[in-house]
Amino acid sequence: MRFVIFRVGNGRYAKKREKNRLDIEKILMLLLMFIFAVVIIAQTTLIGPSIRTSSGKAAGIEGKPLGLEEYLYDEGRIGLELLKSAPDENIKILVNGEEVAAFSDNYVSITVRDGDIIEIDGSEATRTAEVAIVSKSDNISDSCANKRLKIDSGVKILTQIKFD
Numbered sequence: 001m002r003f004v005i006f007r008v009g010n011g012r013y014a015k016k017r018e019k020n021r022l023d024i025e026k027i028l029m030l031l032l033m034f035i036f037a038v039v040i041i042a043q044t045t046l047i048g049p050s051i052r053t054s055s056g057k058a059a060g061i062e063g064k065p066l067g068l069e070e071y072l073y074d075e076g077r078i079g080l081e082l083l084k085s086a087p088d089e090n091i092k093i094l095v096n097g098e099e100v101a102a103f104s105d106n107y108v109s110i111t112v113r114d115g116d117i118i119e120i121d122g123s124e125a126t127r128t129a130e131v132a133i134v135s136k137s138d139n140i141s142d143s144c145a146n147k148r149l150k151i152d153s154g155v156k157i158l159t160q161i162k163f164d
Helices: 014-047 049-054
Strands: 077-081 088-095 100-101 107-113 116-120 129-136 148-151 154-161
Touching: 014 100, 077 148, 088 107, 100 107, 116 148, 148 154
Parallel strands: none
Antiparallel strands: 077 107, 077 129, 088 100, 088 116, 116 154, 129 148
């Protein structure tokens, strides 16, 4: 068994090939630097708001905001009632610290999500009252139902909503 090894590049065209190869490498390197410089210049000009708006392309935010995140979380309903008392609009219902309803009637139904904290604000109430959860939707756990709270003044936590 014999191995035959040929050495390439010793012929009369070797210097010409070497020169052509160097010319192509120089051209590719110059082309790469030119394209890189063009990209850097384009990006720096697009930083300025006056140039960006005159470029003709809409640069605003695309799509629409989620809003109330209605597709992300399940919702349920609970019914709150003032027991043995006349309606009092000064007694307010807070969900996560934000006012969502007031007791203009003895019964109020509100929409809740999993983990919401239900509070009763009686700081402006004219008399003491008792608030109870009297109804709930099927997806809310039973531990949230039938809770009662006596309101005399200030803000008090009634319950935290948990879904099944």
